[in-house]
Amino acid sequence: MTDLLPYARQWIDEEDIQAVVNVLRSDWLTTGPMVEAFEKAIAKFVGAKYAVAVSSGTAALHAAMYAAGIFKGAKVLVPSMTFVATANAVVFQGGTPVFVDVEPDTLLTDPTKLQKKINPKTRAVVAVDYAGQPCAYDALRDITSHNDLVLIADACHALGAKHNGRKVGTLADLTVFSFHPVKHITTGEGGMVVTDNPEFAELIRRFRNHGITSDHRRRAEMGTWYYEMLDLGYNYRLTDIQCALGLSQLRKLPAWIERRREIARRYDEAFADDSYVKALKVYEKTYHVYHLYVIQLNLERLKANRATIFSSLRKAGIGVNVHYIPAHLHPYYRTSFGTGTGICPVAEVAYERILSLPMFPAMTDEDVTKVIAAVKGVMEIHSA
Ligand SMILES: *Cc1c(COP(=O)(O)O)cnc(C)c1O
Numbered sequence: 001m002t003d004l005l006p007y008a009r010q011w012i013d014e015e016d017i018q019a020v021v022n023v024l025r026s027d028w029l030t031t032g033p034m035v036e037a038f039e040k041a042i043a044k045f046v047g048a049k050y051a052v053a054v055s056s057g058t059a060a061l062h063a064a065m066y067a068a069g070i071f072k073g074a075k076v077l078v079p080s081m082t083f084v085a086t087a088n089a090v091v092f093q094g095g096t097p098v099f100v101d102v103e104p105d106t107l108l109t110d111p112t113k114l115q116k117k118i119n120p121k122t123r124a125v126v127a128v129d130y131a132g133q134p135c136a137y138d139a140l141r142d143i144t145s146h147n148d149l150v151l152i153a154d155a156c157h158a159l160g161a162k163h164n165g166r167k168v169g170t171l172a173d174l175t176v177f178s179f180h181p182v183k184h185i186t187t188g189e190g191g192m193v194v195t196d197n198p199e200f201a202e203l204i205r206r207f208r209n210h211g212i213t214s215d216h217r218r219r220a221e222m223g224t225w226y227y228e229m230l231d232l233g234y235n236y237r238l239t240d241i242q243c244a245l246g247l248s249q250l251r252k253l254p255a256w257i258e259r260r261r262e263i264a265r266r267y268d269e270a271f272a273d274d275s276y277v278k279a280l281k282v283y284e285k286t287y288h289v290y291h292l293y294v295i296q297l298n299l300e301r302l303k304a305n306r307a308t309i310f311s312s313l314r315k316a317g318i319g320v321n322v323h324y325i326p327a328h329l330h331p332y333y334r335t336s337f338g339t340g341t342g343i344c345p346v347a348e349v350a351y352e353r354i355l356s357l358p359m360f361p362a363m364t365d366e367d368v369t370k371v372i373a374a375v376k377g378v379m380e381i382h383s384a
Contacts, residue, residue: 003317004314004317004318004319005317005318005319005358005363005367005370005371006319006358006360007182007292007319007320007321007356007357007358007359007360008181008182008183008291008292008358008359008360009181009182009360009362010181010182010186010360011252011256011360011361011362012186013252015248015251016245016248016249019244019245019247019248020241020244020245020248022244023240023241023244024241026240028217028240029239029240029241030237030239030240030241031215031216031217031237031240032217032240033240034240034241034243034244034247035053035237035238035239035240035243037243037247038053038238038243038244038246038247038250039051039052039053039192039243041247041250042177042192042194042246042250043194045160045169045250045253046159046160046167046168046169046170046175046194047167047169047170048169048170048175048194048195048196049195049196049198049201050194050195050196050197050198050200050201051192051193051194051201052192052193052194052201052204052205052208053190053191053192053237053238053243053246054190054191054192054193054204054208054236054237054238055189055190055191055208055235055236055237055238056178056180056189056190056191056236057085057156057176057177057178057179057180057183057190057191058085058088058089058178058191059191059208059234059236060176060177060178060191060192060193061085061086061088061089061152061154061176061191062089062092062093062234062236063193063204063207063208063236064089064152064174064176064193064204065089065090065092065093065095065124065152066093066203066204066207067174067193067195067199067200067203067204067207068123068124068150068152068173068174068200069123069150070090070093070094070095070123070124071093071094071095072094072095073094073095073096073121074093074094074095074096074121074122074123074124075095075096075097075098075119075121075122075123076090076095076096076097076098076122076123076124076125076126077097077098077100077114077117077118077122077124077125077126078090078097078098078099078100078126078128078327079099079100079101079102079108079109079126079127079128079130079347080099080100080101080102080326080327080328080343080344080347081102081107081128081130081324081326081327081344081347081350081351082128082130082154082324082327083156083323083324083327084324084327084330084332086126086128086154086327087099087327087333090126091336095123096121096337097327097333097337098117098122099326099327099328099333099339099343099344100113100114100117100344101113101343101344101345101346101347102130102344102346102347102350103346104346104349104350105280105281106130106133106280106281106282106283107130107131107280107294107347107350107354108127108128108129108130108133108135108136109127109128109135109136109140110346111136111139111140111143114140114143115143118143118147118149122147122149123149123150124149124150124151124152125140125143125144125149125150125151125152126152126153126154127140127151127152127153127154127172128154128156128157129153129154129155129157129158129161129168130157130292131157131280131288131290131291131292131293131294131323132157132158132161132260132288132289132290132291132292133158133161133280133282133283133286133288134155134158134161134162134163134168134171134286135153135163136283137153137163137164137166137171137172138163138164141171150173150174151172151173151174152172152173152174152175152176153168153169153171153172153174153175153176154176155168155169155175155176155177156176156177156178156180156183156191156291157183157289157291157292158289158291159177159183159184159185159253159289160184160253160254160257160287160289161286161287161288161289162286162287163283163285163286163287164285164286165285169194170196173195173197173200174193174194174195174197174200175193175194175195176191176192176193177191177192177194178190178191179191179192179242179246179249182291183291184253184256184257184289184291185246185249185250185252185253185256186245186246186249187238187242187243187245187246187249188242188245189242190238190242190243190246191238206230206231206233207231207233207234207236208233208234208235208236208237209233209235209236209237210229210233210234210235211229211230211231211232211233212227212228212229212230212233213227213228213229213230214227255361256361257289257290259361259363260289260290260291260359260360260361261288261289261290263290263293263359263363263368264288264290264293264359266365266368266372267279267293267295267357267368267371267372270372270375270376271295271375274376274379275298275301276297276298276301276302276379276383277295277296277297277298277375277379278295278296278298279293279294279295279296280294280295280296290359291359292323292356292359293356293357293358293359294323294354294355294356294357295354295355295357295375296350296353296354297309297353297354297355298353299352299353300384301383301384302379302382302383302384303382303383303384304382305352306322306352306353306354306355308382309355309378309379309382310322310355312378312381312382313355313374313375313378316374316377316378317370317374318357318358318370318371318374318375319358320355320356320357320358321355321356322351322354322355322356323354323356324351325351326344326347326348326351328340328343328344328347329341329348329351357371357375358371
C-alpha cells in the first residue's frame with residue numbers, strides 16, 4: 001500500500017506555509033482581518049455579493065438550512081447520490097430530508113423526479129454539483145420559483161464551475177463550498193456560504209457566532225462590552241490561520257482547475273470507446289471542474305463485481321474510491337426516516353457500478369498513464 005496513488009490530495013507550497021506563519025506572528029488568530037479578506041476574495045471569484053466563512057462545508061450547509069428557515073417538520077429535497085452531510089444538515093435543523101433520484105448518465109438530480117416529490121411541507125431544494133459538474137440549474141430554478149422554495153447549492157465539488165456561462169455561486173439562493181483537503185482548495189477544515197441576499201448573509205454571520213449580533217473584533221473597535229444573543233447559534237468560525245491558507249491557495253485555483261480538466265481530457269480519450277467502463281456524461285455549455293473523475297462499470301461485460309475490481313485496482317497501486325453510498329441506504333436514515341432500497345432506483349443501480357479514479361492537480365502525466373493502463377489491464381482480466 002506504500003505507493004498508493006490517492007484519489008485526491010492537497011497541494012501545499014512554501015507560499016502557503018509563509019502565509020500561515022505570518023498570521024501566527026500577528027495579533028489576530030481568529031475573527032481578524034484575514035477572515036474578511038478570504039470572504040471577499042471568494043465572493044469576487046464566484047461572482048456573489050456576500051460570502052461568510054465557517055468552520056467546514058458541513059457547518060456551511062447547516063448555516064444555509066438555518067438561513068433558509070428550515071424548522072421541525074419542514075421537508076427538504078436532497079439528491080440520494082451525495083455525501084451524508086448534505087442530508088444531515090437538514091436534520092440538524094429538525095427538518096426531514098426527502099431523497100430524490102438522479103439521472104443515470106450524470107448522477108445529478110433529475111428535475112422531473114424532483115418536481116414529483118414536492119408537497120405543501122416542502123421548503124427547500126438542495127442541488128449537489130456531483131463530481132464538479134453544475135446541476136441543470138435552469139430547470140431547478142423554474143421549479144423552485146414556481147413553488148416558492150429556497151434553492152441551496154451544495155457546491156462542495158464545484159468551486160469555479162460554470163453552467164451556461166454562469167458561475168456556480170450565482171445560480172442558487174445560497175451556495176455552499178468546502179475547503180477540506182480533498183476539495184479544490186484547502187484550509188485544513190473550512191467552508192463558505194455565498195449569497196446575493198444581505199439578510200441571508202447577516203443571519204449566517206450571527207449563526208456562526210453563537211447567535212450573537214457583533215463579533216469580538218467589532219466590539220474591540222467600538223470599545224464596548226455589550227452584545228446581544230438573538231437566536232441560538234454555534235461556534236462555526238473559521239480562524240485567520242485557516243483563511244490565510246485559503247487566500248494563498250485561491251491564487252493557484254485557476255491553474256489547478258485547468259490541470260484537472262487536462263487530466264479529465266486524457267481519461268475521456270482513453271475511455272471513449274471502452275466497452276468495460278463509461279465516463280459520466282457532461283452537459284453541453286458546462287465548465288466542469290472535476291473534483292472527481294467517476295467511471296461506471298459495464299457489469300454486463302465483466303465477470304467480476306465492483307468490489308473485486310476495486311481491490312484489483314488498489315492492489316495495482318491505484319487509490320480508487322466510491323462516491324457515494326446513496327445517503328438513503330445508510331442505517332441512520334433507514335432507522336430514523338424509514339428510507340431503504342427502492343426509493344431511488346437509479347442511484348442504487350449506479351452505486352454498484354461507480355469508481356472514482358485519482359484526480360488532483362499535482363498528478364503527473366505518468367500517474368495518469370499508470371491509472372489508465374491499470375484500469376484497462378484489470379478490465380481485460382475480468383472480461384466476461
Ligand atoms: C465535502 C462535502 C461536504 C462536507 O464538507 P466538509 O468540509 O467535509 O464538512 C458536503 N457535501 C459534499 C457534496 C461534499 O463533497
